[in-house]
Amino acid sequence: MDIQAYIQSGIVESYVLGLANAEEIAEIEQLRLEYPEVNQAILDFELSLEKQAMDNAVSPLAGVREKLFDRLSSEFEAEAPVVPINEEITATPVIPIQPQTSRSWKWVAAAAIILLAGSIWMNIYYYGRYQKTASDYQALVTERNSLQANTDLYQTKLREMDSSLLLMQNPVMAVIKMPGVPGKEGNTATVYWNTQTKDVYLLAAKLPTPETGKQYQLWAIVDGKPVDAGMMGNCNGLCKMKNIPHAQAFAITLEKEGGSPSPTLSALYVMGKI
Amino acid sequence: MHYLTVVPDQKKYSEADLVVALKARHQSAFAYLYDNYAGALNSVISGILPNQEEATDVLQEVFVKIWRQIEKYDDAKGRLFTWMLNIARNTSIDRLRNKDYQHNQQNLELTESVYESGVTQPNIDKIGLRKVVHLLKDEYKILVELSYFEGYTQDEISKMLNIPLGTIKTRLRTALVQLRSLIKP
Structure with missing residues (x-):
């Protein structure tokens, strides 16, 4: 192929000016890759065409630039850093781009203020919610603690009752019922006496609450004489008393706190024989 | 015409940088494009459409097309200006043909x-x-x-x-x- 003749045929100009048909376009785009001189001829003509147009530029009407930027304002992406365009230059023939930028900044600022206000409101709202939640939580913790204390208390009581039940069911246990003596008929108490170990347990089923400074004292009647069998303390279920090797009867009197060496017979409440 | 003489004072983009900045949708690149090429493209459009109002309208359309179709520009196929020139020419001829067609139905x-x-x-x-x-x-x-x-x-x-x-x-x-x-x- 005579490449110079090809270049001089006017095909280069047809191609650049957009007058070539599809077949011609395909051919020249192939040839420009193979022959640098074809490519160079294309570039040369492009450049002279560009220069010709630049040299003969016709300033557009003043409002065009502004309208165009208005129309495309939403399509510009933020750029950082902004490339400044010399204002002296743009000021002469063209409308400055300031209005568009300041307008878009106003929108941005307005949006930022709205977001900030929203954020502050949410902070206040959620702080209030947090405060309430924190105090609710405290209340729940307190309630849980008191429930736990109650549960512990009941568990302790239950354990004592449990062991009391076990003791009472023991077949070696002798049960001595002590009804109220004349004048104290409404009262009753029971002694559980282990016939093997000789341990004594008292179940104060029905005795009036002693006045302050007073305490119930259990006596074992051994060969007609009262023997101290211990003070009735603050226990649930069965109260373990002193070990009594043998006795014929048990009785309870109300004595001063800490007990007396001998029973006050006028304050005798209940009594039962074995 | 006037501002062309002051163009050299402006920040100068190489054509490749300008295309990159345009594809990144930078407003400053578009401003540069307009300030540098609007006059030349306007002369191309005015060469086809004698009515100034119409030419102005098409000029805007051309810049919108350039802006929105810049992704399609392939520098292996030619210079940026050649690509824009062809957009300007085609848009102007479309406008001319529409007008001609409306004015006389016979066409050919x-x-x-x-x-x-x-x-x-x-x-x-x-x-x-x-x-x-x-x-x-x-x-x-x-x-x-x-x-x-x-x-x-x-x-x-x-x-x-x-x-x-x-x-x-x-x-x-x-x-x-x-x-x-x-x-x-």
């Missing part, structure tokens, strides 16, 4: 009026490339006018002027080679 029968509309517009003859085209011999001038400035295919021109297609092709090629030597700096 309009040999005489089309021919005359090309050569009797006094303003157009003084604008840009068209000014150079008018330095060509009449038989060449008419072919460049009809094909480049009015967008007719060579087949259409052959029928319009009643000249064989082969002759149209050869003459148009010769006209373009002459045009090249006229605009060569």
Whole structure:
């Protein structure tokens, strides 16, 4: 192929000016890759065409630039850093781009203020919610603690009752019922006496609450004489008393706190024989 | 025209940088593009559309197309300006054709009026490339006018002027080679 003749045929100009048909376009785009001189001829003509147009530029009407930027304002992406365009230059023939930028900044600022206000409101709202939640939580913790204390208390009581039940069911246990003596008929108490170990347990089923400074004292009647069998303390279920090797009867009197060496017979409440 | 003389003071983009910045949708790149090329593209458009209002309208449309289609620009196929020039020419011819079509329904029968509309517009003859085209011999001038400035295919021109297609092709090629030597700096 005579490449110079090809270049001089006017095909280069047809191609650049957009007058070539599809077949011609395909051919020249192939040839420009193979022959640098074809490519160079294309570039040369492009450049002279560009220069010709630049040299003969016709300033557009003043409002065009502004309208165009208005129309495309939403399509510009933020750029950082902004490339400044010399204002002296743009000021002469063209409308400055300031209005568009300041307008878009106003929108941005307005949006930022709205977001900030929203954020502050949410902070206040959620702080209030947090405060309430924190105090609710405290209340729940307190309630849980008191429930736990109650549960512990009941568990302790239950354990004592449990062991009391076990003791009472023991077949070696002798049960001595002590009804109220004349004048104290409404009262009753029971002694559980282990016939093997000789341990004594008292179940104060029905005795009036002693006045302050007073305490119930259990006596074992051994060969007609009262023997101290211990003070009735603050226990649930069965109260373990002193070990009594043998006795014929048990009785309870109300004595001063800490007990007396001998029973006050006028304050005798209940009594039962074995 | 005035501002072209101060362009060298402006921040200068290489063509490749400008394309990158345009594809990144930078407003400053678009401003640079407009400030540097609006006049040249306006002369191309005004060469085809004599009505200033219409030319202004098309100029805006052209810049919107450039902005929105910049992704399609392939620098392996040619310079940025050549690509923009073709957008400007095609958009202008579309507008011209729409108008022509609305004004006269016959279209291809309009040999005489089309021919005359090309050569009797006094303003157009003084604008840009068209000014150079008018330095060509009449038989060449008419072919460049009809094909480049009015967008007719060579087949259409052959029928319009009643000249064989082969002759149209050869003459148009010769006209373009002459045009090249006229605009060569």
